[in-house]
Amino acid sequence: MQTLSFLRFDLSKILIYVLICTTFSCNIMKRVEKNEHLLTNNTVLVNDKKNTTETISNLLYQKPNGTLLGIPLRVHIYNLARPNIDSILNAKYRNPDNPRTGLKNLLSLKQYEAFIKSKKNFNNWLKKTGEAPAIYDEARAEKTANALRKYYFSKGWFNVETSFETEKDSNQRARVTYKVNTGDPYVLDSIYQNIKTPIIDSLYNSRLKQGSLIKKGQQYDEANFAAERDRLTEQLRNSGFYHFGQDYITFDIDTISNDKKIKTDLIIADRAVRSEDSITRVPFKIYKIKEVNIFTDFKNENRDSTITDSVQFKDYNLYSFDKLNYRPKAITDAIFINKGEVFKDIDRTRTYRYLSQLQAFRYPRIDYIPNETDTTLVANVYLVPRKKFEMTNSFEISQSNIQTVGFAFSTGLLIRNIFRGAETLEISALGSIGSSRDASDTKDQFFDINELGGNLRLNIPRFFLPFNTEKIIPKYMSPSSRITLSATSQTNIGLDKQAFTGTVNYNWYPSRKVTNNLDLFNVQFVKNLNTGNYFGVYTTSFDRLNSIARGIGYIADDESLENPLIPNDFSPADTFIGDVLGNSTSLVPGDSDFIDVNNINQRKNRLTEDNLIFSSSFNYVKNRRENLFDNDFSIVRFRLELAGNLLSNLSKAFNLPRNADGRYELFGVPFSQYVKTEIDYVKHWDLGRKNEFAIRTYFGIAIPYGNSNSIPFAESFFAGGPNDVRAWTAYNLGPGSSFSTNEFNEANMKITLSAEQRFNLLGRFNGAVFIDAGNIWNVFDNVEDEKATFDGFDSLKDIAIGSGFGIRYDFGFFVLRGDIGFKTYDPSRELGNRWFKNYNFSNAVYNIGVNYPF
Template identity: 25%
Template sequence: MLFNSCKSTKHVPDGSYLLTNYAIQCDDKSINKEELEIYVKQHPNRKILQVLRFHLGIYNIANSGKERKWKTKIGSVIGEEPVIYDEFLTQKTVKQLGIYVDRKGFYNAVVKDSIHYKKKKATVFYQIKANEPYRIRNVSYQFDDDLIKPLIFLDSVNSLIKNGKILDVDMLQDERVRVTSVMKNKGYFSFTKEYVYFKIDSSFKSNQVDIVIGFKKDVRTNENNELIERQHNLYIIKNIYVYTNFDPKEALQLKDGYYSSADTTFYNQIFFLNNSFVRVRPKIISESIYISPDDLYNQTDVDRTYKSLLSLGQYKLVNIKFSEDADNTLNCIIQLSPFTMQSYTAEIEGTNASGNSGVAGNILYQHKSLLQGGEIFDLKFKGALEAQSATENEVDGVIQENLAFNTIELGAEGKIYIPKFLLPIRSIEFVKKYRPKTSLSGLYNYQKRPDYTRDLVNMTFGYSWQSANFYKHFVNPLELNFVSITENSLDFLNAIQDPFLKASYTDHMISATSYSLIYNNQSEKGKEDFFFIRLNAESAGSILTTAHNILQSTKTDGSYTIFDSKFAQYVKSDIDFRFYKFINKSSNIVYRFFGGIAYPYGNSEVMPFEKKYFAGGANSIRGWQVRTLGPGSYADNNVPIQLGDIKLEGNIEYRFKMFWLIEGAFFVDAGNIWAINTKDTREGAVFQINDFYKQFAIGTGFGTRFDFSFFVFRLDFGMKIREPEFVSGKRWLPANHTYTKNDFTINLGIGYPF
């Protein structure tokens, strides 16, 4: 009531009006309303959830009652003065909208405004009556340079300007850019969009025009500094010079001496010039260069070369330029300014692993080109303390309690990224087309938790490549995990009544193969709607089981083993789907769906616990603590960790800018996890096709985010709305139950939840 009542006009002067809203009404759907919004010169005060004028309300509070320094400070930082309706800005908007619709071909359009006043508030309506647009009747061409005529006519089928289309000035400009791109990709290095012009004949009475697309000759300056015209020439690449350790500062100081002192290596028709040691072998650099001697100049090849060289991760600056020779040839000069070869970093950071908060210290070492092949080597040593859910004995039984820093984690991890496939495909054509990478990693991790102590050894061999603009592929042909549970808490094991589940917490080994596909069409410009989709598929143990069957190995406790450890056999797949909808420059909505299933078979009756799904926590359903929700309607507070084989989850989050570095969010989360095997004895835990939807948990809440650009700190307050562990028909809160402190959670996180 505070922000929406008449108090919102408290500081509006008499005779003035608070601008509360505006609307653009257009009777032609072909006119883009989002583009029309750009030309509105006066906007109302910002809203949260499209309803609350939060910032105006803060301003009114800060400027009411007795003057206080803290109120004034809050008002200046968070508050927003009332937007007073301005007739001048309204008329300016009308004029700008008229100019815009003219550009779009609606030269007979009528743009008007009307104001609706109510008390001290005003709403502005902009009405656009489009009328009949001007359309293109005929398209013809005019050439001052006949040599380019065949190419233009051959490409005319792709022209944006066609008979019957509306005369859109922006379309004409886009056509100039498109034609210029075609010319530059066909060898016309010096061609620019200024050489394309249009003649428009609008003398007809039927809202039709004839367009002549004209092409000027090339304009140059001769030795007498006079402008002369000549035909457009094709340019051929003559030589390619690559400065592999280019230092702009030294080059500026030493001038010609800098270039003449460089050592030169000729490889694959490219001259490599180096003023110091060889950092990356010429072979690796040449695989990222799409420009070739004796080829016609091609702008697309230049752009691909630029992106590919940057993607090596070796250079902070890539500059590609050309010098013309008198015989219409080009010398290509590529200047590569490298990063520091080796770096050391010490970090202290706050952590949030699945909702459990803590502090960690890292020592990182990086070598940018370990074997002179562009290999990036990372070595990391980590120590961490974390607060986990603990299980303790008390007189009245086993309870959960959050203890500060009761988990110790120590580890070391080494990774190397190689800018090509090691096996089986190593052709240069494949490298240039897909920019593949190979990764090798090894990890040791020691973790002492309240419930168990484990050692984890991981070794992974993987590939990644990009097949199209928005698609990335990741394949791990081999991933090995050795997990040793060296110490289990008796309270923890005794709390697990189900022997089937208890088998998850034993020594085991995983030999897996996995594939991931990521689709992300996020624009580099930002603030545009986009989709993010990730598909994962994983299989483990089938090859090992087949080998044991062939060798007729002996089973131990019904399972084959390697190094006295049972190896897991399963298949697993999941999808993560997200849609980011931008409402305006300061707010957006994110929709997310996650679905996954894991199925153990053959050598395994249960999934390894690190491969199971969980629900609850900072990145899941935030009304529940991490790993405490589910599975299904199962309820047992004696077990601090609940895991499942199937997971379904949906989230909706509305994000909005508040003030300074602070953003706000409202969210609704829903979902659960389930067991897949009917041998699981936990009541209500097994997935049933006719009953699973009745076991959805629902939570809601509010969050604040502190956006420091290089990272986001997040604080989410979650609240339960529907609790699946309650009796069916009485699962909604608060209709059937009184809220307790266990129905609320505070989640700390680093970064956005999704």
């Protein structure tokens, strides 16, 4: 079987190669001159062992051309371009003796020149998209050998020797072997310090020395010395030494001895004071903040104007060229530079960050004016206010496990500093359309989701609470509050609905990589519309009821319980359900048809009931990604939500009556009570040369209790779709091993695991191969179907597995993604018959997405 698979792969490779060669010129040597050689291979031997790490690969100044399935496709594309395109175009289209110039009689001069330019642009596109042949260059090979020597020298192998050998053949191919002999590494031995300024020397020995990154017994590593220099500079600039800089720190390394031991001297020089014609050395001094001046409406055009308004508040001086429009505390809360404290560089950084997050000012600037006499600093903070009123518009392309693709537009009015405390009020209206249809079902309209709504949001740059939280969450964590009221009307999957939401939310950032979010109150009221049309939406359930009703003679074979597209408050289908469950038909409890009717009724009741959710939740996110170009990082997300506890306790305390189902109600609607938690972990590895490996693991569970025996539809979990297990369309996977034909399958527990290898194909085109695994189950709720419930570790055999591949195009600001998923392990089939069934393109799922799935 393995041999057959290999032969199939090899045959496919050959067919692809033949196709390309038929379309393009496959002479890879086309642009290689007779006296040149094409570089085909680099080998790096370190102490006679091959080294293929990305670190070493990045040191190579010249590399062979990239390939796709062993084919140098980009070289072939490059070879299609003409190197002397200008002279060719002139000869063909600007030569009066050439018949091609007859096109001038059909086109205007401007059109004719545009036509010629298009030819040149296409030729340039071929060059840019393709890749020039990698011609062996001995000078670059020498630079590579030197780079290898410098690298290993920087890591402590001071006696390293490097060389290279080039093998050239008669076919003008060249292969280079680089040889590195490291010798024995040098190790740090004695470490001394020579610190000129006594106060810095005392601080180093009492506090800074303990965290040193260079220690006795370490192998020498230049990176450790650079990191130690950065650490000491940061610590000293945060300890009052305003004039201190990195250049004052040097290391004197002695490697004279023959025992591979290094004697290191840490040298911190005195401050250099430059005069007109000389430099003098003086000890560093600690500077303190003498004054903090805040100019709240500074602009270049009024820099020479007179201050008309000033306020002193908590040791801060606030100045304004016009009337002061802010409450002083709103401004001073954003300033971390405090009068009387020693200078700390981190205070300036935190102030910049907080002021930026306020979104009330443009281009904040902080200047320090030193006074050498008393070693003090005057800090001047210059703020340029943004416009008070601003119209906002946004357009988004989005995707989720609900939407295959969605388009949203919003417009609104933003009012800054509405209560003179740097608050921002946003009033907006939104509209969106989206598609959730199964790609294989051509009967549905494509855009089957739409939404209209309004939103009122107040952002407050501090915690909006009746008590002080400074000791628990200091202001350097940038605490903020958000109060939101919104109303939406949706034509959604399933039944249409209206939703009203109110939230009181708090955000803070304990560190640069950690975000905390607390919904103190989140109140949602969801009203389902057109509930009488339930069987017009859930036609599978309706068809099953008709089949049962005909089977027991409840209706004739040519009759129907109702037209499922005509809304009705109480339809014949509802009457039939009532008769079955009321034992008024031939069906009795325990019959499979009776169980089916009961399950349909339970599902209908849950999906048509209005929901009142009064919850609190906490979200934790730790994102280790440094920037947009960092492809080696991890993200951890954790969420905990508690719903209904407050209302339940109040209901019990006031001994409120229960409804016929034994549930408390508020305004005639039973409120939901549950606990829900989600854990999401994503890890990316940068493999170099635009290759990346990514994994995702997800677990979520929502457990009803107290006033609920099931989870609201909006809080349930779904499986499948372009961001999930991609071999199944959204909602079509699960629950468990059940072969459900429901339009929208959901449950209250979910497990997902995914792995994806991403690689560059050509220019902005990237490819990926992936494996997804996961499923949903019911647990601790009122669902009794064994196939749909999670009964312990044995249920893990019902985890579905999908595999496939995809192509992505990177537009820069977003990625357009297409994935093809194949059902590799289908838990809806019988055990022993689940692997690689319908594993073909006709049964594959085709996903279109925006950005990466994780």
